[in-house]
Amino acid sequence: xxxxxxxxxxxxxxxxxxxxxxxxxxxxxxxxxxxxxxxxxxxxxxxxxxxxxxxxxxxxxxxxxxxxxxxxxxxxxxxxxxxxxxxxxxxxxxxxxxxxxxxxxxxxxxxxxxxxxxxxxxxxxxxxxxxxxxxxxxxxxxxxxxxxxxxxxxxxxxxxxxxxxxxxxxxxxxxxxxxxxxxxxxxxxxxxxxxxxxxxxxxxxxx
Amino acid sequence: xxxxxxxxxxxxxxxxxxxxxxxxxxxxxxxxxxxxxxxxxxxxxxxxxxxxxxxxxxxxxxxxxxxxxxxxxxxxxxxxxxxxxxxxxxxxxxxxxxxxxxxxxxxxxxxxxxxxxxxxxxxxxxxxxxxxxxxxxxxxxxxxxxxxxxxxxxxxxxxxxxxxxxxxxxxxxxxxxxxxxxxxxxxxxxxxxxxxxxxxxxxxxxxxxxxxxxxxxxxxxxxxxxxxxxxxxxx
Numbered sequence: 001x002x003x004x005x006x007x008x009x010x011x012x013x014x015x016x017x018x019x020x021x022x023x024x025x026x027x028x029x030x031x032x033x034x035x036x037x038x039x040x041x042x043x044x045x046x047x048x049x050x051x052x053x054x055x056x057x058x059x060x061x062x063x064x065x066x067x068x069x070x071x072x073x074x075x076x077x078x079x080x081x082x083x084x085x086x087x088x089x090x091x092x093x094x095x096x097x098x099x100x101x102x103x104x105x106x107x108x109x110x111x112x113x114x115x116x117x118x119x120x121x122x123x124x125x126x127x128x129x130x131x132x133x134x135x136x137x138x139x140x141x142x143x144x145x146x147x148x149x150x151x152x153x154x155x156x157x158x159x160x161x162x163x164x165x166x167x168x169x170x171x172x173x174x175x176x177x178x179x180x181x182x183x184x185x186x187x188x189x190x191x192x193x194x195x196x197x198x199x200x201x202x203x204x205x206x207x
Numbered sequence: 208x209x210x211x212x213x214x215x216x217x218x219x220x221x222x223x224x225x226x227x228x229x230x231x232x233x234x235x236x237x238x239x240x241x242x243x244x245x246x247x248x249x250x251x252x253x254x255x256x257x258x259x260x261x262x263x264x265x266x267x268x269x270x271x272x273x274x275x276x277x278x279x280x281x282x283x284x285x286x287x288x289x290x291x292x293x294x295x296x297x298x299x300x301x302x303x304x305x306x307x308x309x310x311x312x313x314x315x316x317x318x319x320x321x322x323x324x325x326x327x328x329x330x331x332x333x334x335x336x337x338x339x340x341x342x343x344x345x346x347x348x349x350x351x352x353x354x355x356x357x358x359x360x361x362x363x364x365x366x367x368x369x370x371x372x373x374x375x376x377x378x379x380x381x382x383x384x385x386x387x388x389x390x391x392x393x394x395x396x397x398x399x400x401x402x403x404x405x406x407x408x409x410x411x412x413x414x415x416x417x418x419x420x421x422x423x424x425x426x427x428x429x430x431x432x433x434x435x436x437x438x439x440x441x442x
Contacts (some may be wrong), residue, residue: 057268188225
């Protein structure tokens with residue numbers, strides 16, 4: 001009888017986990033809003049790789065990237081009531097928080113600290129395998145966006161990368177490249193606008 | 208003048224839309240521009256258009272696998288404060304240890320217990336409404352430990368297995384959370400040498416959203432002094 005009960009319990013447990021994994025992010029967030037840690041775990045599983053990838057690209061150090069992602073997800077959990085689906089997808093929200101946290105982390109570091117320690121080869125060690133069709137499709141979409149960035153004149157892609165991935169302000173970039181702030185802003189705008197034209201609606205490229 | 212040298216400002220707003228969506232404004236500028244957006248439709252439109260591109264830039268980063276250890280750390284924090292926002296408990300409650308089965312004195316502390324992420328499973332047993340019994344599997348912080356809450360009408364009994372014993376001078380305490388702060392109960396317990404215990408949750412659990420367990424000084428506390436080690440969600 002006890003064995004039967006355990007089997008039933010485990011089967012129900014599996015069903016509950018499967019049911020959660022079948023829900024859309026926005027539906028999961030309704031459960032997360034009610035402090036459902038299991039729903040939050042599904043959100044984590046779906047977006048942790050992208051979050052870690054962005055943080056690692058920005059921080060260039062695994063330990064820093066981990067700290068950023070941990071802070072970001074905990075901030076997300078603790079501010080879950082602020083999620084508003086009208087403002088964008090959960091993924092965008094997650095990555096926006098990671099981006100802001102990474103910028104904070106980068107700006108806390110001195111200029112001398114920046115870029116001193118790069119962990120060469122970590123990408124090879126940690127590259128996520130293309131396990132599913134969805135991941136394969138996501139990589140194709142990423143390639144499309146990367147191409148759009150690479151097609152920009154170097155002067156435009158450079159300021160975008162320094163700002164977005166380097167966490168630098170436009171005044172820092174202007175000082176580093178020895179050019180007027182207005183020129184930096186103009187290159188950012190032109191570059192982004194051009195990518196927008198190339199990609200159409202970028203939100204449709206990345207599902 | 209090349210395209211890239213055109214002045215960014217087309218309408219007297221200083222061309223901050225692009226650095227804004229890229230996170231490249233200094234803090235004072237950021238706040239000022241955010242306020243500006245409330246009144247400038249042109250900038251709002253430009254931000255909306257450029258934000259779509261900024262939102263997809265993360266995929267340009269080499270895609271990596273987040274370390275498993277990172278998930279363990281995040282979920283340990285999440286579980287420990289799931290629904291846990293203790294406010295001040297207004298009054299001291301008299302209490303006495305009850306409803307626990309103790310095989311020997313507590314000798315081991317919880318230590319820095321790693322998280323075990325439990326899946327909440329609800330088993331419905333029995334038939335009619337009056338005799339309906341629910342068994343809820345709780346979230347447990349300690350690795351390899353498990354806990355379940357057996358609900359029979361408005362009464363509940365918590366059963367734990369594989370739990371570490373409370374540290375010397377400490378005891379496990381059961382808390383109930385309806386709305387607002389978690390409230391203490393008189394249910395204090397420790398576990399057997401094999402980590403088992405069964406404890407009745409005092410009173411009715413009608414309206415209770417969560418039942419939690421913390422490690423407290425012997426005699427219990429009126430306000431939690433540590434993060435919960437077990438959380439069972441009833442809703």
